[in-house]
Amino acid sequence: MENNAPLKPTDTELEILQILWQHGPSTVRFVNEEQSKLKETGYTTTLKLLQIMHEKNLVSRDEEARSHIYQAAVTEEETQQRLLDRFLDTTFRGSAMKLVMQALGNHRTTPDELDQIRHLLKKLEDDSSNAAS
Amino acid sequence: MENNAPLKPTDTELEILQILWQHGPSTVRFVNEEQSKLKETGYTTTLKLLQIMHEKNLVSRDEEARSHIYQAAVTEEETQQRLLDRFLDTTFRGSAMKLVMQALGNHRTTPDELDQIRHLLKKLEDDSSNAAS
DNA sequence: ACAATTGTACGAATGCTTTCGTAAAAAGAA
DNA sequence: TTCTTTTTACGAAAGCATTCGTACAATTGT
Numbered sequence: 377m378e379n380n381a382p383l384k385p386t387d388t389e390l391e392i393l394q395i396l397w398q399h400g401p402s403t404v405r406f407v408n409e410e411q412s413k414l415k416e417t418g419y420t421t422t423l424k425l426l427q428i429m430h431e432k433n434l435v436s437r438d439e440e441a442r443s444h445i446y447q448a449a450v451t452e453e454e455t456q457q458r459l460l461d462r463f464l465d466t467t468f469r470g471s472a473m474k475l476v477m478q479a480l481g482n483h484r485t486t487p488d489e490l491d492q493i494r495h496l497l498k499k500l501e502d503d504s505s506n507a508a509s
Numbered sequence: 510m511e512n513n514a515p516l517k518p519t520d521t522e523l524e525i526l527q528i529l530w531q532h533g534p535s536t537v538r539f540v541n542e543e544q545s546k547l548k549e550t551g552y553t554t555t556l557k558l559l560q561i562m563h564e565k566n567l568v569s570r571d572e573e574a575r576s577h578i579y580q581a582a583v584t585e586e587e588t589q590q591r592l593l594d595r596f597l598d599t600t601f602r603g604s605a606m607k608l609v610m611q612a613l614g615n616h617r618t619t620p621d622e623l624d625q626i627r628h629l630l631k632k633l634e635d636d637s638s639n640a641a642s
Numbered sequence: 643a644c645a646a647t648t649g650t651a652c653g654a655a656t657g658c659t660t661t662c663g664t665a666a667a668a669a670g671a672a
Numbered sequence: 673t674t675c676t677t678t679t680t681a682c683g684a685a686a687g688c689a690t691t692c693g694t695a696c697a698a699t700t701g702t
Contacts, residue, residue, distance in 0.1 A: 386659060390599055394543055404679080409640055421661050421679070428659090438599050442668060442679065459600050460611055466523055467592050469558065472616035483605035486614055492606065496613055497623055497630075519689060537649080554691050556650070561689090576699060584660065 383432055384462065385455065392425060393448055393455065396435065401447035513526055517595065520590065525558060526581055528586065529568065532578035 385393060391404045396402060401408075408422035426446050429435045438445040468475045480493075518526060528543045529535060534587045543553035548566075559579050571578040582587075601608045 387599065388660070394602065414687095418662060419679090424661075424682090425659095427609075428679080440582060444680080455609075456600055457615060459596075460608065460615075463596050463600075464612065464616070466520065467589055467596075469527065469566060471601040473614045474589075475593070476612050476626060477629060478589060479597065479605045479611075479612075480626075480633065481610050483589060483597070485605055485633065489606040492523055493609060493613075493626075494630060496610060496625060500613065500618065500623060502621065502639065505645080521690070551692060552648095553650090553693080557652085557691080558689095560651080577650080 383434065384459070385434060387430075388425060389429055389434060389488045390455075392422070392429065393434065393450070393452075396446065396448040397452045401438070401445045403445060405443070407446065408431075516567065517560075517592070518567060521558060522562055522567060523592075524556070525562065526567065526583070526585075529579065529581040530585045532588075533576045534571070535580060537577045540579065559580070 391411065391414070392407060395407050399406070399410070399508045404419070404426055407426065408417060408419050411417045411422055426435060426437075430437055432444070433449055436445045436449045437447070464470055464472060464475055485493075514538045524544065525540060528540050530540070532543070537552070537556045537559055538634070540559065541550060541552050544550045544555055559568060559570075563570055563579070566582055568579045570580070597603055597605060597608055618626075
């Protein structure tokens with residue numbers, strides 16, 4: 377049985393997952409080059425991280441070719457959801473409202489995006505009236 | 510000059526800050542008792558943490574009485590904002606929208622709260638039209 | 643006064659993340 | 673083939689957060 381623990385990636389692991397989510401399956405070299413754009417990172421450092429992430433089942437790898445190809449084994453959405461739940465809990469004591477208010481209040485949001493949120497609000501309202509039936 | 514670094518509290522430090530924010534200035538013993546409600550924690554463990562947080566200027570302390578009184582040296586709001594910025598960046602690649610959508614979509618929000626958000630949306634819209642003048 | 647309790651200070655052990663040096667295998671170039 | 677480059681694997685060092693043992697000072701109770 378593979379260990380399928382719902383793990384919390386570390387900061388660096390998340391950085392690497394972002395690269396894999398954005399670019400799809402990649403070699404160590406590619407990941408390292410991307411990572412180096414943000415901060416100077418040794419090749420074996422990236423390699424080691426990917427190996428550890430593989431052990432934790434955060435990524436899978438194809439060992440067919442000599443250069444192994446790594447890819448994310450968790451989706452961006454589920455990871456974001458997991459981290460959001462945790463963050464909400466620890467930082468905002470569970471109040472999604474407070475978090476949303478702060479996020480909207482302090483970050484540029486385009487009229488278009490505001491509109492999308494408005495739609496979501498309407499949908500949530502409809503759902504909650506239906507829930508009573 | 511006091512060192513006033515804009516620090517990122519660790520998980521445990523945040524846990525303690527929450528206690529101080531909720532209950533105001535407190536003794537080590539009180540903090541430890543609150544903390545123990547969540548997870549068994551030794552007294553000197555709490556003490557050490559508070560001492561470290563004091564060095565980092567996350568808390569201040571009144572040493573008048575034998576039992577020192579600790580209090581948060583950072584506000585809940587500024588800390589939440591700082592952590593939110595960081596979280597948004599690392600987990601949602603800066604998209605406040607995506608975060609808000611996920612937060613609203615997956616956590617119970619009361620009609621009353623939805624209403625508050627609606628008000629904020631209207632206010633944001635007004636502000637952005639005024640910004641053109 | 644003296645013992646027990648409560649408190650602070652501090653160093654060290656543990657555990658986890660991140661970085662890096664080095665060895666050895668595989669592939670490519672001359 | 674032989675030398676160089678690229679790659680994987682692995683162990684160990686360095687850094688940080690957390691926990692805990694212990695020493696010792698201040699206070700309280702008898």
